[in-house]
Amino acid sequence: MLTDLISRWPLIQQIRTGADGTGPECFSERTKNLRPRHDGATATPSICPYCGVGCGQVVYHKNGKLISIEGDPKSP
Structure with missing residues (x-):
């Protein structure tokens, strides 16, 4: 029922x-x-500078310009 x-x-x-x-x-x-903003961009691993934790980031850049910054999924 x-x-x-x-x-x-x-x-x-x-x-x-x-x-x-x-x-x-x-x-x-x-x-x-x-298409994604970072399509065709170069991905560079980096560290967030805002506090002492040091979270990992992935910085996307293309033609000398910053495209996007995301958290690094491989960072703990």
């Missing part, structure tokens, strides 16, 4: 048909052509 009730929920019906917003139908022409 409970499974019959749950299966009638609109969200469950969408998920079963694959219309959950994660497929190609959720992309517009503009978003299909987007």
